[in-house]
Structure formats: C-alpha cells, structure tokens
Amino acid sequence: MFLTRTVSRTVITQLPRSLCPLTSSLSRSFSSTPTRCNAQGQGTKVIQPTLGVAAAMKAKSDSSFQPKVQIFDEFALKDGVAVVTGGNGGLGLEMAMALAEAGAKLYCIDLPASPSPEFLACAEYAQKLGTSLEYIQADVTSQSQMSSAVSGIVNKHGRLDACVAAAGILGPTETSALDLSEDDFRKVLDVNTTGVFLTAQAALNGMVKTGSRGSIILIASMSGSIVNRGHPWVAYNTSKSAVLQMARNLACDFGKEGIRINTISPGHIYTKQTAAVLDKNPKQGEIWAQSNPLGRLGQVHELRGVV
Numbered sequence: 001m002f003l004t005r006t007v008s009r010t011v012i013t014q015l016p017r018s019l020c021p022l023t024s025s026l027s028r029s030f031s032s033t034p035t036r037c038n039a040q041g042q043g044t045k046v047i048q049p050t051l052g053v054a055a056a057m058k059a060k061s062d063s064s065f066q067p068k069v070q071i072f073d074e075f076a077l078k079d080g081v082a083v084v085t086g087g088n089g090g091l092g093l094e095m096a097m098a099l100a101e102a103g104a105k106l107y108c109i110d111l112p113a114s115p116s117p118e119f120l121a122c123a124e125y126a127q128k129l130g131t132s133l134e135y136i137q138a139d140v141t142s143q144s145q146m147s148s149a150v151s152g153i154v155n156k157h158g159r160l161d162a163c164v165a166a167a168g169i170l171g172p173t174e175t176s177a178l179d180l181s182e183d184d185f186r187k188v189l190d191v192n193t194t195g196v197f198l199t200a201q202a203a204l205n206g207m208v209k210t211g212s213r214g215s216i217i218l219i220a221s222m223s224g225s226i227v228n229r230g231h232p233w234v235a236y237n238t239s240k241s242a243v244l245q246m247a248r249n250l251a252c253d254f255g256k257e258g259i260r261i262n263t264i265s266p267g268h269i270y271t272k273q274t275a276a277v278l279d280k281n282p283k284q285g286e287i288w289a290q291s292n293p294l295g296r297l298g299q300v301h302e303l304r305g306v307v
C-alpha cells in the first residue's frame with residue numbers, strides 16, 4: 001500500500017499517486033469518474049484526471065484536445081493556505097518557503113515570541129514573490145494553542161490545503177538510557193509525538209470543517225526506522241517511530257475525506273538540531289556523511305521538492 005523512495009537517506013512514505021485525491025488545482029483536468037471496486041467488492045468512484053499517458057491517449061482520440069504541460073500545475077498551490085510548525089528556521093522554514101513559492105499563503109508556527117532574522121528575510125522575500133509568510137507563536141504540545149492557531153487561519157481563509165508538522169527536538173544527546181530522566185524522556189515524546197498529533201488534529205479539524213482535500217505531512221526521521229548507532233537517542237528514535245505509525249493510522253482514518261497524510265523521514269542534515277552534535281564534534285559529520293550513499297550530509301534545500 002505504501003511506496004518508499006530514498007533521497008540520500010531521506011525516506012518518503014507516500015500513498016500511490018493513483019490512490020491520492022488530487023489537489024483542487026487539477027480539478028479542471030478531470031475528464032471522467034470511472035468506477036473501481038474496493039476490497040469489499042463495493043464500487044468506489046475514482047477520480048481519473050487527464051494527465052500523462054491518459055492525456056496522450058485523449059489527444060490521440062480527440063483532435064480538439066489541447067496538449068499542455070501539466071506537471072507544474074499538479075504541484076502548484078496557487079491560492080492555497082498552508083501551515084508549518086517549527087517554521088522559524090531549519091527544515092520547517094525551508095519547506096515553508098517551498099510551499100510559498102508554489103503559491104500558498106504560509107503560516108509558520110514556532111515557540112519564540114518573535115521570529116528569527118531568517119524568518120523575517122523569508123517573509124520579505126515571499127512578499128516580493130507575490131505570496132506571504134506569517135509567524136504565529138504557539139507551542140505544539142498545547143492542544144488549546146494549536147487548535148486556536150489553526151482554527152484562526154481556517155476561519156480567515158475558509159480552507160486549509162497543507163500542513164507540515166516539522167517542530168521537533170533531539171533531547172539530551174549524550175545521556176545513556178541508564179540515566180535518562182523521566183522528564184527528559186517525556187519531553188521528547190511530548191514535542192515529537194504528541195506535538196505532531198496535536199498539529200495533525202488541528203489541521204484535520206480545519207480540513208474536515210471546510211471540506212478541504214488537503215495534505216498533511218508529518219516530519220518523522222530515518223531514526224524512526226533505524227537506530228543511529230553510537231548515539232543513545234532512545235527517546236528521539238521512539239518518538240519518530242511513533243510518528244510513522246501515527247501517519248498510517250490517520251491516513252486510513254481520513255482518506256475517505258480526501259485528506260492525505262504522509263511522512264518524510266530526513267537523513268542527517270545540518271540544522272540547529274544537528275548542530276548540537278556536530279559543533280561539539282566535527283568528526284561526527286564525516287562519520288554521518290560516510291554512512292550516506294552520496295557520501296555527504298543532506299542540505300535543507302534538498303527537501304524543497306520532496307515536500
């Protein structure tokens with residue numbers, strides 16, 4: 001059911017495109033609604049857009065059909081609205097910029113009362129590109145704060161097209177499981193797992209309420225599937241593994257609403273989070289680089305196309 005693809009060590013779990021409800025930007029390409037049987041043998045309507053091979057076949061049989069490049073429209077978010085948590089910097093801000101460049105109005109949620117210089121530069125740049133990036137202070141571990149932040153956006157625009165749950169913490173980097181405090185363990189799970197759930201929950205409520213056939217992307221990690229050998233990161237790895245199963249569960253729960261839920265599992269990328277390890281021990285960067293197929297660390301911009 002799920003496809004996996006690797007970019008360096010970044011793994012994306014994604015529903016097959018043929019089963020994905022498509023974004024509204026494609027609705028004008030829909031030509032027919034053939035019926036397909038589900039596992040129970042009941043007929044389900046499957047939207048069949050005239051794209052790719054289907055477009056070529058249509059052009060062959062219908063001389064009035066105008067050939068047109070559609071791949072960029074498929075990923076366009078023109079007039080869309082998106083939310084990114086952890087969007088004050090790092091991977092969250094880079095992914096927010098990618099979505100803004102695709103045409104969406106972006107709302108970045110993060111902890112600090114005022115946004116970072118990088119965020120402010122991006123907001124100014126987005127404005128020059130004819131879109132917007134706004135900052136909202138909220139804590140992903142608070143259900144009331146997340147609900148209020150996201151419902152404010154949804155009430156203003158009447159839609160929510162995408163949500164990326166990127167807020168996350170690594171936790172103590174060198175503490176053995178023998179000594180890890182209950183508080184430290186809980187804190188990592190609180191932000192990385194509960195926080196991701198509360199983000200998805202707020203987005204799902206907004207999407208269901210407005211009938212938005214949106215996309216929710218939970219940022220997990222390769223650490224949800226493998227162990228970073230040599231690093232005692234049991235809390236982090238546990239929290240990310242939970243995100244993978246959370247996405248499968250929510251994807252099955254909300255697929256019928258036309259809402260897609262996927263995960264991205266980045267490999268090692270230099271950000272504030274990994275700086276906590278790499279700045280203390282530069283040799284670690286070389287060890288991580290050598291464990292990657294490309295022989296180097298990933299870079300934040302390499303997730304632009306992925307998101």
Ligand SMILES: NC(=O)c1ccc[n+]([C@@H]2O[C@H](COP(=O)([O-])OP(=O)(O)OC[C@H]3O[C@@H](n4cnc5c(N)ncnc54)[C@H](O)[C@@H]3O)[C@@H](O)[C@H]2O)c1
Binds near residue numbers: 086111112168274
């Ligand atoms: N950098 C990597 O190599 C890497 C690899 C795999 C997964 N990830 C994941 O990618 C995501 C982004 O990480 P990053 O590398 O950009 O790190 P980062 O530290 O640069 O960004 C994380 C952001 O989350 C915010 N945040 C933390 N707790 C929060 C809370 N309670 N509420 C709201 N915001 C909060 C931080 O303020 C920060 O801006 C994280 O989930 C991380 O686990 C990163």
